Amino acid sequence: MFFSKCSQMSPRSAKRCVLLIWIMSVIVSLPHGLFHNTYEFPDDDGKTIVQCLPVHPDAGWWKTYNVYLVIIQYFVPMVILDTAYTMIAVKIWTLSKARIEMDETKMANQKVSFDIKLV
Template sequence: MYEKRRPLSKTNALITNLAVADLMMTILNIPFNILRFVLDNWPFGETMCKLVPFIQSTSVHCSSISMMFIAIERYRNVVGTVQDFRQFNQRKCWPHVRTLVLIWSLSVLLSIPHGLYNQLVSDRFLALTRCKVTYPSQQFRQWLTIFTLLSQYLTPIFITIICYMRIGLFLWRRRIVGTVSEGQRLSINRRKKRRIKMLFMVVLVFAICWLPLNVYHILSDFKFINYRSVLFFTVHWFAMSSVW
């Protein structure tokens, strides 16, 4: 007889979702962004001009929000009571699906402006067509930059860090109880701490990689510095490296 498969846990579903978002960024965004910087002419049409930045924003929002939900679920698993943990493991997949739908819906909704205001701009003198972002006004651009910084970077990372700090504090103060042997308890705690460290490292890499690009957008959009293509390409490449 075949062993009955255990339902996919919510944390594993979120980790898989995080991997899917990173894979989507790698396949559908990074190659086009490289060509966008290298080529003088945009050869892929207006649809791709709007779709590429939209996919990028959706993928990044999905990654950061997924990391936030992973931290929340890990907090519930570690800090919650034994009864809560058993109920959590016995749930079917539908709550996972609802969570994933919520994450992707939020990511798509928050990313619409990043695709909507990209369009092809023709230079008749040079006979070139470029894919450029054209916001209604500089003030709109500044507000969108602040909003994106909060929704895609600061808020998810802040909540994630708070959850992992609470988990670490709980594990540090926790007294080991139960009927299992001392070696089993230590082994279980080591596995939990190792997984938490791994997830925290994912958040740390994401935060470090995307910090320069977010800082650049703030400084550039608020006219503290002038636009510099080489600098922008460098910080943009560094941000994309978070998925490699």
């Protein structure tokens, strides 16, 4: 197996991790809620269109925040998934290679015992 039983997370630790993830998610997404405002625009038909647009005090800060979000929401999960899939692929490759070597050894032993019986 990949991981031993003793390395598994307890239900209490799992709950703490999930809670931490939710807290971090709320904190990271707060600027979107705090720095957006709704605006009403008249339409050609006389209707009103409501749009939610960003209102930020500093454009540099907003660009930095968006770069941070791209890193946190795209690159970090991608690296985690790539690492996990690589670990799985290496484990499968190692196990299949060991099985092929075991099968070859077994076949060689059977051939030797067959040759001994013929003599």
